[in-house]
Amino acid sequence: MKIIKNLMTKKLENEEVFSKARRRQFSYEEHVATYMMALAYLGLNDENLERKKVVFKKFLLATGKSRLKYYKILLKFKQAQNNTIITALDEMERERENQTGDFGSLYRPFTIGVSSFEFEANE
Amino acid sequence: MEKIKNIAPAIRQLIIRDLGKYGGNSGVNKFFFLLNVIDSLITHIGENVVITEFDKEMKKLKEFQKKSNHSTLYDRLQSWEHVTRVLDNLRPRLSEIQFAYDDISDKKFKEKMSEPAKKLNYKKLIKKVSPYQVELYFVFNFLMKISSIQHQTIPPQAFTTPEMSKYNKNPFVKEKRRINTSEEFRDVN
Numbered sequence: 001m002k003i004i005k006n007l008m009t010k011k012l013e014n015e016e017v018f019s020k021a022r023r024r025q026f027s028y029e030e031h032v033a034t035y036m037m038a039l040a041y042l043g044l045n046d047e048n049l050e051r052k053k054v055v056f057k058k059f060l061l062a063t064g065k066s067r068l069k070y071y072k073i074l075l076k077f078k079q080a081q082n083n084t085i086i087t088a089l090d091e092m093e094r095e096r097e098n099q100t101g102d103f104g105s106l107y108r109p110f111t112i113g114v115s116s117f118e119f120e121a122n123e
Numbered sequence: 124m125e126k127i128k129n130i131a132p133a134i135r136q137l138i139i140r141d142l143g144k145y146g147g148n149s150g151v152n153k154f155f156f157l158l159n160v161i162d163s164l165i166t167h168i169g170e171n172v173v174i175t176e177f178d179k180e181m182k183k184l185k186e187f188q189k190k191s192n193h194s195t196l197y198d199r200l201q202s203w204e205h206v207t208r209v210l211d212n213l214r215p216r217l218s219e220i221q222f223a224y225d226d227i228s229d230k231k232f233k234e235k236m237s238e239p240a241k242k243l244n245y246k247k248l249i250k251k252v253s254p255y256q257v258e259l260y261f262v263f264n265f266l267m268k269i270s271s272i273q274h275q276t277i278p279p280q281a282f283t284t285p286e287m288s289k290y291n292k293n294p295f296v297k298e299k300r301r302i303n304t305s306e307e308f309r310d311v312n
Contacts, residue, residue: 014148040264
């Protein structure tokens, strides 16, 4: 699943960019997106999902100090979510190693046909 | 081995563009693009094929649950009907958010002076959709498994968005020094 790995890595990069710009809501949303993709890939269920939804909604609606309070609660969930993201990425890497060969992207601007074709052999 | 459905290059390119918008760091409603991808893939693959493959996937998850005693997503989404019901509820909300976003001309949310009513309306609408959408992500992942897009990579150009250009700068890459070509020509002459 090359494309999902690509999206997940991009989302993690976005999370870092937003956290540097002090955009807590955006950075946490990006983190949640990667976590949900990892969950969907592994097919596992999260029992605390309803609770998380409620806390996130309260975080969105709150202002000032109470917003920070809910953000701290959300950060407590973050460690367990990170673990699932890492396991999903490991699983994807294992899947890639088991494949015999993989075709690269055909898309490249200003090139047509065979010249843009890539063949990536596994190491 | 699972059957992988090949997807036409024109549709593939459209899907990759949408995924680029979803993966970009514009910080706005992105589920709209993900739902677009899901809809176009379902119509291209065929709903009957998708339903049969979905049932197989659910059986696999059920067996895994019995063996390992871990709770899987089988507990949440047992049938295709449940998934379609959730997606149908989500669709009008997301399109409403997208229309509200399109109405705003400057797309700068820190400046309160220009179009405050539209921006407030957009912010209100966004709070109604939570980021924990299990059904949406599972269907997306499952459709990627079936189709040939799983081997594709999204080009970096697709991630860039014209709005919020300051977030699009990559902090790990140094900016190249721009040379004014007109000055060079003057020196030669």
